[in-house]
Amino acid sequence: MAAPGAGLPAPGPSYLRELELGPGDRRRVGMSQPQVIADGWWVALLWCDEDGRLLEFRDFSPSPEPPPGSPLMRLGPALAGTLSGLILEESGRQQLRLRLGQLPLDETRPWEAPLTVLAGFRFEPARTATMRDNDLAQTVLRAFRDAILRLAA
Numbered sequence: 240m241a242a243p244g245a246g247l248p249a250p251g252p253s254y255l256r257e258l259e260l261g262p263g264d265r266r267r268v269g270m271s272q273p274q275v276i277a278d279g280w281w282v283a284l285l286w287c288d289e290d291g292r293l294l295e296f297r298d299f300s301p302s303p304e305p306p307p308g309s310p311l312m313r314l315g316p317a318l319a320g321t322l323s324g325l326i327l328e329e330s331g332r333q334q335l336r337l338r339l340g341q342l343p344l345d346e347t348r349p350w351e352a353p354l355t356v357l358a359g360f361r362f363e364p365a366r367t368a369t370m371r372d373n374d375l376a377q378t379v380l381r382a383f384r385d386a387i388l389r390l391a392a
Contacts, residue, residue, distance in 0.1 A: 334361035
């Protein structure tokens with residue numbers, strides 16, 4: 240059963256130049272223009288596409304039958320690990336929130352969702368004070384690319 244977003248076009252032109260998943264790979268990651276909202280949350284839509292069409296999380300499943308649970312259970316820790324030290328911690332918790340950009344047709348099969356993620360971060364002010372906005376966005380986009388590659392591990 241195809242996800243509602245399977246084969247849909249990418250959400251739009253990427254705010255930054257899209258990154259290839261690997262050298263010469265047609266699969267790329269992109270992001271919307273980040274916004275800073277209430278309480279300093281930095282929010283952006285992140286996605287992965289091939290030739291302008293959205294991929295699904297199952298395209299990066301570690302096995303033919305995806306593992307139980309949401310792919311965000313794997314993507315979140317990988318993203319948090321890559322951005323460790325940059326993400327603000329409060330009460331021992333990293334200030335990172337992820338949500339599927341589009342729900343799957345069958346909620347019991349979350350790996351069949353389009354590979355779009357709404358990501359929110361609160362960053363460590365001392366670490367980001369010297370970063371330009373584009374540098375911060377590029378860092379997040381690279382971390383997202385690396386986290387996607389870890390889904391299959």
